[in-house]
Amino acid sequence: MENVEESYFSGGVGLSGSKHPVKTTKRGFVQDIDISKIAKCSKLLSSVSSDCKLQLNIPIEGKVSSASNVLGFIECSNSEIIPKVERLIEKAYKIDNKKTWMLEDYNELEPISSLTTKAIKDFEKGVAKTVLTELTDTIIGYIKARKNFGLSPSFEQAGRIHWGRDFIDESFKHLGKIMKISIKESDPDIIDLLLYLNRGIGEESISLQDLDTFKSVTGFYLYSSHRLEDDFLDTLLLYSRDLELKTIFDLEKEKENIDYIKGSEYVLNELADYYRNLTKILIDKQTRFATISLGKLLGINNNLERLMYDNTQFQLEMRLEQLEPESNEYQEIKNKLEIIEEKERISKKLNFRICSTFYSIGTYVMVNIEREKYTIEFSQPIFGKLVDFFKKNNLEEVFNRANRIDSFFLIEHWLRENEDDEAHISYTGYIDRFYLLMTALLYRKGKYLKEIKPIERFNKNRLETFKTEFEKLKDNAHTWDQLFENGSQKYFEATLKRLEECTGEREENLRETVRQVGLSEERVEKVKSDIIVHTKRHLEARNFINAEVVTEEDENFIYLGINTLSDKIFFVDGSVDPTTHYACDLIGVSIGREIGIGEAEYLIKQIFEKVNIKENRIQFETFSIQNLNTAKEKLEGRGFRVTTILMSHDLGRDLWRMEEFRYSDRQSEERPRPYGTIDGIEIYVSRVLPKGVTIIFDKTHVGTLKILEELSPIITTDFDKEGIIRKELEEGKIKEEQREERLEELDEKVNIKALEKIKFEFGSSKAGLVLFIKSTESL
Structure with a gap:
């Protein structure tokens, strides 16, 4: 029907003022x-014209009232x-007008509530029962x-604000009021009727699978x-129980x-x-029905076992293998298996x-x-149900998932109720303590x-928590x-001993897994990248000397960097532990950081060794701008310019006293940066230089760092383990039986x-001076 459109509505407004509204005088539910x-x-x-159309209104709340009486x-x-x-x-519209007196406005529910409560107080039970029955029939009809x-809300929408919910909310609000009055008036018949x-x-x-x-x-x-x-x-x-069984x-x-x-x-x-x-709620009321309620939940769990296993599944799977995928029977069996x-x-x-509950x-x-809010006498039957449950459901599996179960959040929420801020529990040790108990x-x-078998959570840290x-x-x-016939400590100690054993087994299992599993490519690449990035951030020596990559090798090249062992567990996938x-x-x-600083220290030592000759040494009483200018003039007289100052760490305070000094922000991402500058000359501070020593030089002539092999980190499990063991045996670090x-x-x-494979090729000895400062103050 191309000329018929559907529109869901909560009132009587059409899409166009030119359309003719179809109004009804009926009131009630659209059946x-x-x-x-x-x-x-x-x-x-259609017989008139293809332009003729009908907009059919579907009431969004399933009812027609004076406020929403336009059918199309x-x-x-x-x-x-x-x-x-x-x-x-x-x-065409089948409208049940039997209960229109309730549907004009949700405010009409208030007289119903008042009428019922009055009937209860006046002992007119017949009236009260009739009204309540009518109201619940209306809810069901709705x-x-x-x-x-x-128009029923989806499962995801259930409980949220949406169209059509007002009637349900208002109805149950008034049912709650009536229940409250019934309890107050001690009317057992009405209480029972409401529950029924x-x-x-x-x-x-x-x-109807109406979760809302x-x-x-x-x-x-x-x-x-x-209240009951x-x-x-x-x-x-x-x-x-009836709802549960249904x-x-x-x-x-x-x-x-x-x-x-799926809806179930x-x-x-x-x-x-x-x-x-x-x-x-019943536990807080300390009533015996708390145990019964917990038993009902245990019953649900037991009933679920029947749904986990279907004795026809195997036969259906065997039959499916014998059928052609195109056959009707194949699809029927496939659907049945999907349901199972x-x-x-x-x-x-x-x-x-x-x-988790x-x-x-x-x-x-x-x-x-x-x-001391509950007694053992009250709690003992509850612990009985807990024991029954965890006899059939593995306690270790539940505990192992404790950090990943959202409902465990409820424990802290429950424990915080009716407590002042100072009494709030700020740790989760009670989860471990209950496991022990x-x-x-x-x-x-x-x-x-x-x-009890080793599980992931039985690690060394958890064992210390268990001990606490x-x-x-x-x-x-x-x-x-009182729960252990005066022998609780014996059972606690035996439990802890077994957990200590499980922790040892779990640690050994973890070690074996780590030995067998491959490395995580993501973690390996991350560490390799970090090494390169942070080496560069600390290669400040390359700021004050020339550096170039070369291809020709001689005996003066050395390897500089790190060759070490690290725990493999840091490089395996996080799922391992x-x-x-x-x-x-x-x-x-x-x-x-270590590689960058190591290279800088190597180069500073080389420069100091080569420049520290008799004709390059100058003695000063203090480190001052005047003395620095004197040394600068001497170097410039040789035809070099002062580009860099290397100074021992103890001269830092003297440096800060100089008005001409400008400090650099060395914490920025642009590292390495000089410690500071004086008149455009870069200053670097080093702990390698002897106290009271400053070197000034021309970085373009003092020497060149030759790089034969650039930094390219390797992380591997394939290394000479036997060679390491032989060396440790020779050095007496281990014995043969180890x-x-x-x-x-x-x-x-x-x-x-x-x-990296590098060498420092010294330039001109005249390109630098060494200043020895007699009077120094440490930082």
Whole structure:
């Protein structure tokens, strides 16, 4: 129907003032639109002209009221056709006007709330029940209508502000008010009815996969749980169980609709979060129902196991291999396998979420026992559920992922509640402490400590944390003894001993992995680049002498730089040990700095040695501008100019006293830079020169740095390990029986070779002078 357009609306405004609006006097929910009648409208308009069009309005909130009563707009020049189209549109819209008294304005819900609360106070239960039933029927009708029109919010939108949410929000706000009055008036029938009706809304939202409404349902139960006495908490948990079972069973029986399977993940996540928050509320109330609520979450986890494994999967996979990909049966089986795999994925992901919840709740209870907020008598059944859970779900796997589980953030959030700022917990040692406590409890309940296997987080740093947290558990041994029949310290010590063993095993496993794994190309290139960059930043000697690359070699060339071993673990991929950050950044920086400074020191020594001859020496009492000018005149008299001053470090204070001195910002990225200048002459300060020594010279004539091999760092595991061992044996550093151990150590190293082959070719001895200053002051 090319001449029919759809438009979603929340009011009655058309796209053009020239269009004829189709208004209705009906009020209520739009249950359906008869497409056959709309097709007749299209045909009538087409019979007049191709320019005739119908804009069909779809109510964005699934309802028609006085504020939104325009069903569409007709654009047609034939006045006889317009009434016919109007009548067809009116008939096409199936509008349920049964509950129009609620839909004119959300403010109309206020009288409903008032009417119900008045009926409760006046003991008119029949009226109250009728109104509440009508209201919940309306909510269900509403979510059905918006589902029919494809207007239900997406799973990602659920809980956010969007069109169509006001009615749900307002409805549950008034249900909350009514619950509050019912509790205050001690009306058990209405309380039970509210809990029951909420379950009905919840079941419908599960069927429709309306996560937005389901969040409101669970939110209502959480709101009520704060205020209800134990008698009604039992009912609340019973109805919650019904929602849980419906979600699980609906997912289990669904065999065809992959979209429904994917949508169930969001509902299950919300259900798990609901039980987590409900359990925390009930724990804070210190009611026995906290244990029951935790048991419900345990039940969800147990039910998920059925979804993880499908006994038909193997047969389906075998059958698939026998079929042609083009056949219908092939596609049908492939779809079934996709659904099985999706259920398995959802189950594993939700199990991960539930594991973190149990860990969080256990940690929360432990800390509050230590704070003397909860007693062991109250907490013991909760620990019983925790033991049951972690008997079936690997505690080490949960602990190993502790830093990567978002919900662990809740622990700190929970622990900070009702505390002043000074009492805030600023560390996460309680996560490690609960692991120790839970492991000891599992050991007492029959788990063999040898079942604990090394995991990534069992590193040396973690072991020290364990030892610290072990002492905190010991300090409260009198409390924990009630869970261990007065033997808590024995179980704690045995647990710590096993963790020490696991740490040793883990460290050895890590070393073996490092020995076997290849280097990370990214890290190697990063360090090599850093060496070159930071060498250049410290090659200040090349500022005050000539430098040139040559190809001819003689015996005077030497290798200058670094040839060293470094730990290989800094050069492997971070996934090898994700629990520790191995910063390779500083390696290249440090080596580059050392090479640059080393070359400068080598050249300064060469210049001093060559220039420091009798005819070049001048003795001065002090370092002053006058004495400097005297030396400058002497050098210029030889036909050279003073371009550079090298001075010993102890003359720095004398230098700063000179008005003519200008300091350079040596911390800039433009390094190397001179220390400063005097009358345009560059000054460099060196710790290599003897105290009280200054050299002035003409850098264009004092000498040249010849470079035969430029710096090109090599980082490798392929180096002469046997040669190193032979040398260490000769020097007595190791014994023969230590050879294999030393070879393993060298397998955990890389050889960093960053060398340049250079020589200093001295120029004219007359191009420089050495000034000896008698009176000096150190910095």
